[in-house]
Amino acid sequence: MQLIASACCVLLSVLPFISFASKLRAVPHLVADTTAANLAATSNTANATDEQGLQLEQQVAEHYYVDELHAAGGSLLHVLVLTNDSPQSQARLQYLKSRLSAVKPLRGINSTQYASEDLLQSQQKLLPMTPQMRDEWKTNPEYHNNHARGRGLGSLACALGHYRMWQLAENMPAGKWAVILEDDAHPSTDLVGLKSVMDNIPSGPALAFLGVRHCAGQRGVISSIAGNAWGSTAYAVTAAGAKALLAEPFNHNSDHWLNIPINKWAITGFCAIPVFSESGDPSMMHN
Numbered sequence: 108m109q110l111i112a113s114a115c116c117v118l119l120s121v122l123p124f125i126s127f128a129s130k131l132r133a134v135p136h137l138v139a140d141t142t143a144a145n146l147a148a149t150s151n152t153a154n155a156t157d158e159q160g161l162q163l164e165q166q167v168a169e170h171y172y173v174d175e176l177h178a179a180g181g182s183l184l185h186v187l188v189l190t191n192d193s194p195q196s197q198a199r200l201q202y203l204k205s206r207l208s209a210v211k212p213l214r215g216i217n218s219t220q221y222a223s224e225d226l227l228q229s230q231q232k233l234l235p236m237t238p239q240m241r242d243e244w245k246t247n248p249e250y251h252n253n254h255a256r257g258r259g260l261g262s263l264a265c266a267l268g269h270y271r272m273w274q275l276a277e278n279m280p281a282g283k284w285a286v287i288l289e290d291d292a293h294p295s296t297d298l299v300g301l302k303s304v305m306d307n308i309p310s311g312p313a314l315a316f317l318g319v320r321h322c323a324g325q326r327g328v329i330s331s332i333a334g335n336a337w338g339s340t341a342y343a344v345t346a347a348g349a350k351a352l353l354a355e356p357f358n359h360n361s362d363h364w365l366n367i368p369i370n371k372w373a374i375t376g377f378c379a380i381p382v383f384s385e386s387g388d389p390s391m392m393h394n
Contacts (some may be wrong), residue, residue, distance in 0.1 A: 111159075111267060116288050117167065123222065127221065130295060130349050131386050132207070132211070142334075144349070146391045147347045150151060158215060167216070176262070177198060181302050181303065181306045182281050182282060182283060182284055182302075182306050182308070183283070183284050183286065183302045183305040183306070184283035184284060184285060184306050185276070185279070185283075185284075185285040185286065185390045186209060186210055186211075186285075186286045186288065186298075186301070187211075187275075187276075187285055187286065187287050187288065188200060188203055188210050188211070188212050188213065188288045188290055188292075189213055189215045189265075189268040189271055189272060189287070189288070189289050189290065189292040190212045190213070190289075191213075191214060191215045191216060191217040191290075192214070192217055193217050193219070194394070196217075198261065198327075199290040199291050200212055201294065202293075203288065203290065204311060205309050206294045206296075206297055206298075207297065208292060208297075208298050209298060210288075212273075212290075213268070213271065213272060214232075214263040214265070215264065215265075215268035215271075216230060216232065216233055216267060216268065216325065218260035218261045218264035219260075219264070219265070221260055224259060224260060226262055227263055227264065228241050228244075232273055233267055233268065233270075234270060234271045234274075235251035235268075236357075239357075240357040243356040243357040243358040244263065244266075244357055244358055245358075246356070246358045247262075247358045247359055247360065248359070248363075249262070249356075249359070249360050249363065253360070256393070258273060261314070262361075265289075265339070265360070265361050266357070266359070266360060266361045266364070268272070268361075269287070269339060269353070269361040269364070270352075270361075270365050271352050271358065272287050272349075273349040273352045274346065274349075274353065276344055276345075276348075276349040277346050277349040277350045277353060278346060279346040279349075280299050281343065281345075281346065281347075282310070282345070282347070283346070284305050284308070284315070284343045284344070284345060285343060285344055285345075285349070286301065286305070286317065286341070286342075286343045287301055287339075287341075287342055287343065287344065288340070288341050288383070289339065289340045289341070290320070290341045290342045290383075290393075291340060291385050292341045292383045293387070294381050294383055295381075295383070295384070296382045300382065301382060303317065304317070304379055304382055305378070308377050308379065309328065309377075311328065311375050312328055312374070312375045312376055312377035313344065313345045313347040313348035313351065313374035313375060313376075313381050314342065314343070314345075314348040314351075314352075314365060314368070314369065314375075314376045314377070315342060315343040315344075315377040315378075316338075316341075316342050316372055316374070316377070316379065317341040317342055317343060317374065317379050317381065317382055317383050318340045318341040318342070318347060318381055318383045318384065318385075319381040319383070319385075320337060320338030320339050320340070321334075321336050321337065321338045321342070321362070321378075321386045322378035322381075323336065325378040326378050326379075326380070327370065327377065327378060328375055328376070328377055329375070329376045329377065329378055330369065330372060330375055330376070331369065331370055332364055332365065332369050332370065332376060333366070334370060335363065335366075336362075336363075336365075337362040338355065338362050338368055339361040339362040339365060340367060340383060341382075341385075345376060348374055350369070351368035351373045351374045352364060352365070352367075352368060354368070354369050355368065
């Protein structure tokens with residue numbers, strides 16, 4: 108991702124810092140918790156000016172994208188992890204960091220902190236919703252089911268997080284992948300193994316499923332998938348894949364959303380050998 112989900116980022120080439128700075132300003136939570144905490148402790152953030160805030164973000168971005176990521180190679184450009192501030196999410200994030208050394212989070216939304224959908228739609232922390240997006244969300248085919256199952260707020264929070272990841276990924280160089288993970292993704296490999304999986308995807312597909320759920324045993328290149336195939340725990344997109352997802356109205360749960368551009372033949376998909384499962388502890392992103 109110039110993203111990243113909750114993001115873990117692995118760069119093949121260092122992105123020009125100036126071009127990234129404007130995106131970081133739009134996503135102030137694209138920081139690793141430990142780095143942000145250390146910097147914040149020395150910057151008197153309680154009375155920080157906007158200029159000081161920008162300096163903090165620049166230091167964080169430079170640390171991520173230059174110091175740690177310069178040596179990464181292959182087709183994998185980013186590993187992005189979507190997380191939130193709940194203790195459960197932070198514990199899972201630490202495990203992901205221990206297995207995938209370059210993981211970096213994009214702080215999503217903890218839906219339990221919002222008393223109503225209107226308040227969630229009015230949040231400014233991650234992705235401010237336009238009036239059009241609000242109207243489109245009400246046309247989500249799963250809208251009533253989401254609420255009936257008590258997951259109305261969680262489904263919206265999750266969709267907002269993934270949408271923001273796609274926005275950050277849409278300007279990647281051609282031929283590069285952003286792996287997008289929810290914080291409950293449980294890897295069966297390390298970073299070297301993940302890079303190998305991504306390097307072995309043939310040219311052509313723009314969206315690859317990496318988890319145990321979505322493909323239901325399918326393998327290889329796909330041009331169609333069951334519309335109700337579910338699971339957005341672990342997948343990857345190219346810039347073309349991200350753009351195809353963003354071209355759709357804001358009216359689907361994140362996992363079903365992944366199926367739409369494939370079934371429209373806007374892009375081709377790929378079912379990889381699964382290298383992620385869920386941790387077993389339901390993510391707060393979906394509560």
